[in-house]
Amino acid sequence: MNLLRKLLFPFAILYGLITSIRNFLFDKGILKSYSFDLPIIAVGNLSVGGTGKTPQIEYLIRLLSDKYKIATLSRGYKRQSNGFVLADATSDATILGDEPFQFFQKFATIQVAVDADRKNGIERLLGQQEKPEVILLDDAFQHRKVKAGFYILLTSYGDLYSNDIVLPTGNLRESSSGAKRANVVIVTKCPSNLSLDEQNEIKNKLKIAENQQLYFTYIDYDEYIYSENKKIKVDEIKSFDKVLVAGIAKPEPFFAYLQNANDASLSFPDHHNFTDKDILEIKNLAQNNIIITTEKDYVRLKGSLPNEQLFYLPIKSSFISGSENFDKTILNYVERSTTNRKLY
Template identity: 50%
Template sequence: MKFIRIILFPLVPIYYVVTYLRNKLFDYGVFKSKSYDVPVICVGNLSTGGTGKTPMIEYLITLLKENKSVAALSRGYKRNTEGFLLAGENSTVESIGDEPYQFHNKFQDIKVAVDADRQNGIESLLKLNDAPEIILLDDAFQHRRVKAGFNILLTSYDKPYYKDFVLPTGNLREPQVGRKRADVVIVTKCKPTLNEDEKATILERLHLNDKQSAFFSYIDYSDVVLNSDNALKLEALSKFTLVTGIANPKPLVDYLTNQGLTFDHIEYPDHHNFRSHEIDLLLKKELILTTEKDFVRLKSIKGFEKNLFYLPIRFRLDDASKFEAIIKNYTD
């Protein structure tokens, strides 16, 4: 795969120019963007994934839902339905996608909807009798037809946008200059030992302007693993199989390794649809540990009731009070 990306390097300037010009046409109003009267917060990235958008959306939901009615709108990647769909009691991973299903499963007091056309999705939500007061857009930074009132750009500590190239050789969906559209940039999945000198170096390389704010975030892992019925102490796991279908499993793998745990790792692509022979292989494993996103896709399969667990995580910001004040100032 890396070799293919290297030989495709001559296509990088073409991709760069096309995406750059597309953004300029939106900036100059040739391509139209639509704004809305309700607060719309977009969470996205310049890269193709692995920056932690799902924990960020969940953080915002938890922050806002106590005082406002909130809706989360996603594309619903790899779902088997089309158009606008509002999550309900009969929704499945297949019908709305894994991440929206996780939001719906976890936060019963908000609206979760999917629509590849974000304009149509927002307008459909606003037509509801109990329309939301705040809309969170999941992975919509490049969806320029919607002009979000507030943009949160995520970039991972281990591969920040300033160390990356645009597709197809790199992982950037658009050139780094796209960062200028962000109101807030968050460096995600930082190491716990990140010091102030390292932060200063990163901030300098992010090339933000005076109107933009930057934060550093961390993933805190639980000391227990869960399934629908049971909880086990992480340290009590003698041997298990780690199964991941996420864009960047490295932080999780590193954490488990540093805990001195013994495991083998079966890695699948992000949003992987498990096939029957893969399911048969996994059912033979004595104990499986996975991510929450993978858990919601696998838990309903017969045979996984007892041996499938996930490791909960918590999204933590280094200056949470400042960030929360910025968000509440926008949404109030």
């Protein structure tokens, strides 16, 4: 923890008090939360920074989209549009934000919407002629104005919310006591061989309640990299000289998975809007070598770098164990909520 963050500790106490009062007012019904007559699953975290929300949302899309009409609703971080936007053929990352645009490109059968006001976004989605049957709220754990039917809380391995404090001294958006609102807690970005002893140790640190489920996931990298019209096996390109580009919160595992001693790597802030200067730097560094970036950054870089040079590496969230039980929990919630809706 740097000196400035330590000096800001009095403000952390004040911030923690304000967020605790806000949560108390919502818990007691003094501030109103709005419920909706369909299954709504909120995925979020207590901390700022990357805990793996995007691969978790994609996991839920794959789990549910064969059986239900799915919509995702995100804030659309760093987008250059305002209000409610429903993705269509004219949309791009500047209109939607990088992660919603990634959903839109990958999953042709779902609706993708952005709105900082989640209540308004849900109402607008339900006003469409093609109404969703399930809504996935992306990064909405603190959005108390909407009461979701099911909450999934993510926390990163090695950066657990139980070991942190609130902003600006720490990285938490609210006190770790907010974790009690979660139905499921997922520890993300774990080593794939995480032992049962360490899982139990983490469970005790997080103080998981009896009514909550705990799971552990790891980042599973694709065996191919992809361009607009080509794919290459990762094993084949690891020995190539290349440039790796990442604008994500914690790029080290991405670099480590692909990098050899001769590779160059460029790291940018999370959700970075690449400037002309950035593009020129990448081109000059790459020359005729291939450029590999994250899937999230690819949607921003596509069109600015040569198609034959630019590739991306997809990732997904995989469960160390218990995936069947997690799937059953989600499917049971959605089916139960959908059945109740039809009955009443």
